[in-house]
Amino acid sequence: MPSVKIPIGPQHPALHEPALFDLTLEGERILEMQLKLGYNHRGIEKACEERSYIQDIYLLERICGICSHSHSTAFCMATEEVAGLQVPPRGQYIRTLVAELERIHSHLLWLGVAGHETGFITLLMYTWRDREVVMDLLAMLTGNRVNYGVNTIGGVRRDFTAEQLQQILKAMDALEERTKYYIEVAASEPTLAKRLVNVGYLSPGDAMKFNAMGPTGRASSVDRDVRRDDPYLAYGDVQFKVVTDTHNDVFGRTLVRVGELMESYSIVRQLIAKMPDGPVKVKAPRKIPAGEGVARYEAPRGEDIHYVKGNGTDKPERVKVRAPTMGNLAAVGKMLENNNLADVPVVIAAIDPCFSCTDRAIRVTDLSKGRTELLTWKELRQHGIEWYRREAGVDFSRLNKLLAAR
Amino acid sequence: MSLLSKLQSWARRKSPWIIHFNTGACNACDIEIVAALTPRFDVERLGVLIKGTPRHADVLVCSGPLTKNVRARLVRIYAQMAEPKFVVAVGSCACSGGIFDGCYNIDGGIDQAIPVSAYIPGCPVRPEAIIDGVVKLLSTLEEKPAPKKAELPEKVAAHG
Amino acid sequence: MVNTAEMKQSLEGKFDFLAGKVAVQRERRVFVEVPADRFREVLEFSMKELGIDWISTLTGLDEKETLAVVYHVSGAHGIVLNIKIRVPRDNPVIHSVTDLFPACANYERELDDLLGFVVEGLPPGNRYPLDDNWPKDQKPLRKDWKPAKAAS
Numbered sequence: 001m002p003s004v005k006i007p008i009g010p011q012h013p014a015l016h017e018p019a020l021f022d023l024t025l026e027g028e029r030i031l032e033m034q035l036k037l038g039y040n041h042r043g044i045e046k047a048c049e050e051r052s053y054i055q056d057i058y059l060l061e062r063i064c065g066i067c068s069h070s071h072s073t074a075f076c077m078a079t080e081e082v083a084g085l086q087v088p089p090r091g092q093y094i095r096t097l098v099a100e101l102e103r104i105h106s107h108l109l110w111l112g113v114a115g116h117e118t119g120f121i122t123l124l125m126y127t128w129r130d131r132e133v134v135m136d137l138l139a140m141l142t143g144n145r146v147n148y149g150v151n152t153i154g155g156v157r158r159d160f161t162a163e164q165l166q167q168i169l170k171a172m173d174a175l176e177e178r179t180k181y182y183i184e185v186a187a188s189e190p191t192l193a194k195r196l197v198n199v200g201y202l203s204p205g206d207a208m209k210f211n212a213m214g215p216t217g218r219a220s221s222v223d224r225d226v227r228r229d230d231p232y233l234a235y236g237d238v239q240f241k242v243v244t245d246t247h248n249d250v251f252g253r254t255l256v257r258v259g260e261l262m263e264s265y266s267i268v269r270q271l272i273a274k275m276p277d278g279p280v281k282v283k284a285p286r287k288i289p290a291g292e293g294v295a296r297y298e299a300p301r302g303e304d305i306h307y308v309k310g311n312g313t314d315k316p317e318r319v320k321v322r323a324p325t326m327g328n329l330a331a332v333g334k335m336l337e338n339n340n341l342a343d344v345p346v347v348i349a350a351i352d353p354c355f356s357c358t359d360r361a362i363r364v365t366d367l368s369k370g371r372t373e374l375l376t377w378k379e380l381r382q383h384g385i386e387w388y389r390r391e392a393g394v395d396f397s398r399l400n401k402l403l404a405a406r
Numbered sequence: 407m408s409l410l411s412k413l414q415s416w417a418r419r420k421s422p423w424i425i426h427f428n429t430g431a432c433n434a435c436d437i438e439i440v441a442a443l444t445p446r447f448d449v450e451r452l453g454v455l456i457k458g459t460p461r462h463a464d465v466l467v468c469s470g471p472l473t474k475n476v477r478a479r480l481v482r483i484y485a486q487m488a489e490p491k492f493v494v495a496v497g498s499c500a501c502s503g504g505i506f507d508g509c510y511n512i513d514g515g516i517d518q519a520i521p522v523s524a525y526i527p528g529c530p531v532r533p534e535a536i537i538d539g540v541v542k543l544l545s546t547l548e549e550k551p552a553p554k555k556a557e558l559p560e561k562v563a564a565h566g
Numbered sequence: 567m568v569n570t571a572e573m574k575q576s577l578e579g580k581f582d583f584l585a586g587k588v589a590v591q592r593e594r595r596v597f598v599e600v601p602a603d604r605f606r607e608v609l610e611f612s613m614k615e616l617g618i619d620w621i622s623t624l625t626g627l628d629e630k631e632t633l634a635v636v637y638h639v640s641g642a643h644g645i646v647l648n649i650k651i652r653v654p655r656d657n658p659v660i661h662s663v664t665d666l667f668p669a670c671a672n673y674e675r676e677l678d679d680l681l682g683f684v685v686e687g688l689p690p691g692n693r694y695p696l697d698d699n700w701p702k703d704q705k706p707l708r709k710d711w712k713p714a715k716a717a718s
Contacts, residue, residue: 037672038695039475040430043509045680046706050508062505065434065530081592109437128441146434146530211620211669224620229644230594294595294638294646296622305622305638322623322673330669376459475697510706510713511696 021344021362028340028387031367033333048319053079053153053288056319060306061147063323066109069095069102070299071306071321072151077232078308079153079316081293083284089234091155091280096234097168097271098142098150099297100264104175105134106300107257107264110352111182114254117345118195119385120396122403123182130178133171140164153288155281165272172265179261185403187255194394196251200335200347203248210331214302214324215260216351218244219252226298238270250350257352286314299324301352325353342387345380422544425463425487429480429516431470434530435497439467442533460486465540466520471499471506472513484520492523492543496536501525567643568616570594580611594645602651602660609637609649609663617641621667624674626681628709633658633681653683662687680707 022034044063048056061072073095080087087095108131115123135145141164142148150156185192202212207220217224225242227235243259245252288310297304302324311317328351335347341364362380365372375383388394428436460466460483472480484493495516498504502515516522526539568576573596574588583604589597600608612618622638632652640646653660660677662685664670675694677683682705696706705711 034692036692038693038697040428040470040473041475041511041695041697042430042471042473042506043511043706044506047506047509059505062432062434062529065432065437068432068434081595132441145532146438208619209668211667224642226644229642230640230646231644292591292597292648294648296646303622307623307625307636307638309627318625318627320623320625326672327622327669330671378459474700 021348023336023341023344023362023364025341025364025366025368027366027368028342030336030339030341030344033336035329035333037329045319045321048316050315052286052314053316056316057151057153058149060319060321061149063321065146066106067102067299067301067304067323068147069098069150070297070304071323072149073099073233074295074297074304074306075308075319075321076151076153077295077297078293078306079288079310080284081295082291082308082310083153083288085154085282085284087155088279088282089276090159090278092234093271093275094156094158094160094280095151097160097268098138098148099233100268100271101134101138101168103300104261104264104268105131105138106352107261108134108175110257110300110349111254113349113352114196114346117349117381117384118192118388118396119394120192120399122396122400123185126178126403127182130175133175137168137171140167152281152284154284155279157281159280165275168268169272172268176262176265179258179265183258183262185399189399191394191396191399193251194392195346195388196254197247197249199250199339199343200253200350201249201339202331202335206334207248207331210334211327212302212331213327214298214300214352215243215253215256216302216328216331218242219256220248221246224303226296226303230296232295232297234271237274238267240267250346253350287312288314288316301325302327325351329353340387341380342384342391345377345384422464422540423462424465424467424540425460425483426467426469427480427483429468429470429476429500430473430512431497431499435469435500435528438530438533439469439496439536442536460484461488463487464491465543466491466493467496467536467540468493468500468516469496470516471503471509472516472518474511474513477513477519480516480519493520494524494526494540494543495522496526496528496539497531498527498529501527504529568645569643570596570645573616573645573647576616577608577612580615581608584608594643595648596645597648597650599650599652602653605637605649605651606661609639609666612639612647612649613666616647617643617645618647621663621670621673622646624670624677626677626683626707628681628707630709631655633683635660635677635683637663658682659684659686661685662689664689679705681705682708 020036023030024032044059047059057072057075060075061068063071108127112124112127138148139145141160142150150158202220204221207217207222212222221244223244228242240263243256243263245255290312291310293308295306304324305322307320308316309318332351339347362375364375426439466484466487495501499506500516503512506512524539524543526535528535570590570593574590577588578584584598587598591597618639618641620640622640625636627634633655634650634652637649638646660683662674671689671691672694674685674688678685679693679696
């Protein structure tokens with residue numbers, strides 16, 4: 001369909017504006033990286049002190065649109081600890097079910113993003129189509145595709161019916177089949193390997209030194225997972241493997257996430273098989289007593305930690321949240337050392353960062369050329385795709401056709 | 407309207423080039439915007455294309471509340487787009503600050519910095535509502551000439 | 567691997583100023599307040615003898631007469647040890663732990679930006695999380711700070 005281009009004058013990159021990433025290169029090789037964060041700092045922790053605990057559940061859910069259940073659950077857990085409340089088992093199971101469904105749709109989203117960043121576009125289309133299965137389930141169970149609002153202090157606000165649980169089981173079967181196919185493709189396609197193997201290297205020693213968490217850490221042998229080490233919700237009742245890998249690179253981070261998808265399907269089936277009867281919540285007082293609570297939760301991206309301090313009123317004295325991406329950004333500089341500019345989008349995407357990369361500016365200073373320029377994320381991605389096509393013959397057109405024909 | 411501007415108006419309506427900018431959102435709306443591109447919703451069949459740079463875009467699709475850190479960048483992006491240009495506020499945060507209204511680092515919705523042509527509320531907005539809002543906006547182009555820079559366009563509210 | 571009860575015993579046994587002061591809120595949740603000038607010792611002991619190798623985050627608190635920091639640390643055993651120190655409100659100086667935990671840098675910068683702590687030994691880097699244009703004397707997480715006071 002033809003489109004009319006409106007010509008405008010030459011583009012002048014505004015070098016004064018803050019860039020998220022500041023890269024110093026020698027030719028194509030990265031020497032140094034500086035991060036400037038805080039662009040989406042909203043002032044949520046302060047706002048929590050000015051709103052009631054119930055209002056804070058809805059606020060914290062919206063820290064991040066993909067980890068929303070992680071944040072609302074961690075907050076409720078920390079508050080319940082301060083108030084001495086015991087959530088009934090059926091409520092715990094429901095929270096855990098939603099948690100694993102969230103992990104599934106988050107990892108499927110990530111697989112699609114990985115495809116997008118490398119030029120493997122069909123992978124994005126396929127995984128996001130699969131993800132819609134989970135979005136539909138969540139909308140059916142909770143009323144919304146995102147930001148489910150399922151938690152309250154003391155438990156959950158909705159119960160699930162036997163029919164709904166059956167639908168979840170059917171969806172797990174379908175998704176497991178498709179995921180097995182992606183594993184086949186990911187493990188055996190040399191084109192994908194060229195973009196991911198030895199890229200973003202993080203040694204096990206460095207991963208531990210930086211406390212790299214979630215799949216990022218586990219792909220460098222950091223054998224930590226809050227669900228196993230510090231059990232919460234219903235995780236004590238189910239069997240699952242903590243998936244680690246020894247590749248120490250982006251390829252490893254991909255394998256860990258795909259492995260975790262398979263574990264999540266199994267966890268969901270176990271939860272439904274063992275689902276206890278009974279109430280889904282206990283009544284919570286409006287005023288939460290003085291005291292402190294610390295909750296940890298294994299979000300799709302890694303450890304999420306919430307600290308809540310009560311003061312006997314209906315508003316918290318202090319709420320502190322450290323979302324997992326914050327914990328992993330410190331390791332990114334290490335990962336990019338001696339990598340190429342062409343690898344930047346993939347390495348950053350591989351920590352599954354919880355911020356939108358569609359618009360962040362990247363400032364690149366090439367010492368060998370004596371020049372600084374401002375790139376958009378899209379320009380950086382294109383550079384990566386073209387560089388690899390030129391230097392390593394990586395071309396996804398055959399694979400895109402293959403997957404599209406299926 | 408001259409023949410050329412009628413043609414441009416029609417072509418723009420049939421095939422808008424979009425730039426997507428997130429001012430500080432939780433990403434829920436951003437993901438629904440991208441989901442609108444995937445096969446299930448598939449806006450590409452309508453000729454809608456997402457571009458990376460302001461200079462090729464007709465429509466600025468914005469998600470997120472206006473944070474102080476990002477304000478200057480948003481204004482600059484808007485300035486870099488050529489006339490006629492339109493701005494769509496996607497999600498309750500972009501419309502008014504949403505649930506973050508009152509937080510110390512938030513100035514409200516994006517209309518506190520740039521003129522907005524269409525507001526699509528929702529938390530987050532469903533992909534169908536995003537498509538519906540963009541199509542509604544573009545259908546108004548046939549009825550009247552593109553708004554001048556100095557004018558504040560009428561609000562075209564879409565259901566969320 | 568050490569368990570919750572053993573962690574309490576060990577800390578109280580090693581440091582006489584902690585006798586009777588280590589609180590076990592529940593399994594895997596230990597809370598203790600430590601004098602600011604003994605903090606480093608307690609942290610290093612925990613890393614050497616109590617399996618502490620992980621820092622989850624730092625929480626800064628405005629407690630009216632004093633400012634406080636809670637260090638949330640843990641290890642493979644899954645126990646979260648929450649170590650709180652207090653410093654005077656008019657001289658809130660703390661020392662960086664980035665030599666032990668490099669990932670702490672932004673957690674410590676946040677204590678400066680939002681609460682006004684002075685962190686000695688913090689490696690150079692961009693401020694976090696506030697914008698460069700935010701006035702440096704406005705500390706939004708302080709209890710006496712209200713938005714109207716900030717220059718926009």
